[in-house]
Amino acid sequence: MTTTQKIQSFFKEVYVELRKTNWLSRREVIRYTLMVFLVTVVVAAFLGGLDYIFSTAIKSFVF
Numbered sequence: 798m799t800t801t802q803k804i805q806s807f808f809k810e811v812y813v814e815l816r817k818t819n820w821l822s823r824r825e826v827i828r829y830t831l832m833v834f835l836v837t838v839v840v841a842a843f844l845g846g847l848d849y850i851f852s853t854a855i856k857s858f859v860f
Contacts, residue, residue, distance in 0.1 A: 798806075821829070
């Protein structure tokens with residue numbers, strides 16, 4: 798099998814596997830994206846709050 802035939806075979810197999818994939822609907826993708834964004838913002842706010850509290854506490858002990 799030549800290199801060109803191997804490449805063609807590879808892409809044919811990729812196409813077959815992609816046809817088997819269960820793709821999400823547009824609505825599901827948007828919903829999951831918003832959920833990830835919301836969780837990211839909440840965790841960032843929580844960690845930012847902890848950072849502020851600990852840095853303030855450390856500054857009050859040091860200075």
